[in-house]
Amino acid sequence: MSEKLNINQWAEEDRPREKMATLGAEALSSAELLAILIGSGSTKESAVDLMKRILADCNNSLNTLGKKSIHDLCQYNGVGDAKAITILAACELGKRRQMETPEERPDLGTATRIYNHMHPVMQDLDVEEFWVLLLNQQYRLIKKLRIARGGITATTVDIRLIIREAVLCNATQLVACHNHPSGGITPSKQDDELTISIMNACKLMDIHFADHVIITDGHYYSYHEQGKC
Structure with missing residues (x-):
């Protein structure tokens, strides 16, 4: 079996950071966005593949992912406390953004x-x-x-x-x-x-x-x- 490529060996346009820089955040999947945050995967899978697997276990729901504990996430090979905390911090930020009221745009017509x-x-x-x-x-x-x-x-x-x-x-x-x-x-x-x-x-x-x-x-x-x- 051929050796699995890590992210640094991917075509540049497929690497999450480069893809976001050229195409914008909306072009990335949730797994790719989270992979940018955790930085690396394990010896067996890339950060993107790791996050795809974790999200698949959450029915591809960020809401379900956000309900996981640090302990839950640390059960995955390649995820330690630091990565687990980073993932949950990202979910918490998303939740807080939803809770914020839109910034007021005053009417300055006069x-x-x-x-x-x-x-x-x-x-x-x-x-x-x-x-x-x-x-x-x-x-x-x-x-x-x-x-x-x-x-x-x-x-x-x-x-x-x-x-x-x-x-x-x-x-x-x-x-x-x-x-x-x-x-x-x-x-x-x-x-x-x-x-x-x-x-x-x-x-x-x-x-x-x-x-x-x-x-x-x-x-x-x-x-x-x-x-x-």
């Missing part, structure tokens, strides 16, 4: 909602910060990120970074937001120039530039409400 969302972030700042809010078609927040800190102008804000992040997040709408520590809400010439630059970049990528909101303590200025975007 300047007032944008202000209420960002004011707590900016209210105590003594320097200007420039943020972008990346939204889906329903104005729900996908991601927010700080782009610049300090003097905010069209030359200090990396517009290419903004557009790249929007594309990576599949955002269809974008909101710009920055604070005026001085308390004045009137936009400066630099604010206007920056708004136009971002708006033009968004048009090129077919991203809707929804608003640019300037935030102070208790007040805001909205380019959208003023008909300027």
Whole structure:
């Protein structure tokens, strides 16, 4: 009988880690995902084959696997305390993820909602910060990120970074937001120039530039409400 190949001798595209790196986690079976965690099998079988055998004894149910004890798993050749604990820890994480409520994606479809969302972030700042809010078609927040800190102008804000992040997040709408520590809400010439630059970049990528909101303590200025975007 020919000698059984270990995982390192498999074709690269079949190795669990390489397969996940190129195709994504969803392309792997449960046995392959667990094999990545335990790292190795035994002298007689690979980590993938070991996990296939364990899962088969659990009727291929992760729920059943999660109910096993450390002692139960240690009955398999190639599984010691460390691997058993790793397997059960993975099952516990899966259970906890199911129990979590989905992360809230606030509706930021109006300047007032944008202000209420960002004011707590900016209210105590003594320097200007420039943020972008990346939204889906329903104005729900996908991601927010700080782009610049300090003097905010069209030359200090990396517009290419903004557009790249929007594309990576599949955002269809974008909101710009920055604070005026001085308390004045009137936009400066630099604010206007920056708004136009971002708006033009968004048009090129077919991203809707929804608003640019300037935030102070208790007040805001909205380019959208003023008909300027």
